[in-house]
Amino acid sequence: MSDTRRRLLDALAAADGPVSGPELADRLGVSRAAVWKQVEALREAGFDVASDAAGYAVRGVPDYGADAIAYGLDAPYAVEYHDRLPSTNDRARELAVEGATDHVVVAGEQTGGRGRLDRPWSSPPGGVYASLLVRPDRPPAHVPVFTLAAAVAVTRACREAGVDAVIKWPNDVLLAESERKLAGVLTEMEGEADRVSWLIVGVGANVDVAAEALPETATSVRAAGGVADRRRFCQRVIEAFHGLDPEATLPAWRDHAVTLGREVRVETPGGVVEGEAVDVEFPGALVVRTDDGDRVVHAGDCEHLRPA
Known part of the structure; x- marks a missing residue:
């Protein structure tokens, strides 16, 4: 997507x-012809853009895609969308090598999705598969806090969608009632x-996915x-x-x-650690x-041994 x-x-x-063509041209520092060209491109992408003597106004937004996600997005990220990709993380890595930052790669479907420990991740149509590329001014030791931040972000999105979601350490988002998996990071x-x-x-994240398209251990919004x-x-x-400061992540994670x-x-x-999970420490x-x-576990595969 162009700037x-x-x-x-x-x-x-x-x-x-409505916003007039001359006003948009002035704001964007381009010609009125360039504004018209971009408006036509939006219409081709599925936007319902009305135009009259007062100017342009968006009356309808497509269901999904780069422009649809960028429209009204309150975060400074460029959005790249693909109907199908092997892996959004792999594409984001290509952009990282090229020097990009503050990008989001989104796919309608993944053919080679993977989770932690290189486990396959079911990525049927209807899910949200997105990789955020950032360059935080942090040491590598702080990276786990960004994983926890993403789990908090997904949990908040699930709850705003009307689903009671919770987090299993470190980054699995589950449906509270059944503890079936909704999303991973x-x-x-x-x-x-x-x-x-x-x-x-x-x-x-399993969003608009039918239950029969998912493993028995998973569910969807x-x-x-x-x-x-x-x-x-x-x-x-x-x-x-984007809005979650690393220092505020652990309290938010504990809440969920x-x-x-x-x-x-x-x-x-280093082996199996068994006992009661009592807290999280920075960076996760x-x-x-x-x-x-007390044992402090920095990485591992966590299993809950009894119901909540």
Whole structure:
């Protein structure tokens, strides 16, 4: 998406009524012919853009796509959309190598989606598959907090869609009642000893997906009775992630966590840790109270051993 297109979308979304061609041209620093060309491109993309003597006004927005997600998006990200991709994280990595930042790669469907530990991630049509590319001024040791921030962002989007979502440490978003999986987060990065070069936070969320298209252990916003609006869901994830300061992430994560207070079994690179999950520590480590004292687990595969 061109910078001119994004600024035009922002101007139209912020307007209370029609905006004249000359006013848009002046705001965007382009000719009136360029404004008309971009408006026609929006119409071809599915926007209902009315025009009369007073100017241009958006009356309808397409269900999904780059322009639809960018329209009214309250976060400074460029949006790239593909109907189908092997992996949005892989495409975001290509953009990172090219020097891009503050980009979101979105796919209508993934053919090679993956989760943590390289597990396959079911990515049928109707889900929200998005990878956010950022370059935070942080050391690599702080990267786990961005994974937790993404889990909080997805949980908030689910709740705004009418679904009671909770977080299982570190990054699985579950339906509270059944603890079936609604979404997951996969974070990748490249950096030096003291600085992150780039960070990609990939989100896979089951939004407008029928229950029969998902594994038995999963569910979707639609199947749980929520509002399955992929466009708004994707926007809310991006906005919530962008607006969440790393220092505020852990309190927000605790508010949504279902793991704390539970008996857990965590498979870590150094062995199994079993006990009661009692807290999280910055940048996202789980504190497990065992018979031998508290253990701080920085990475591992967590299993809940008893119901909430």
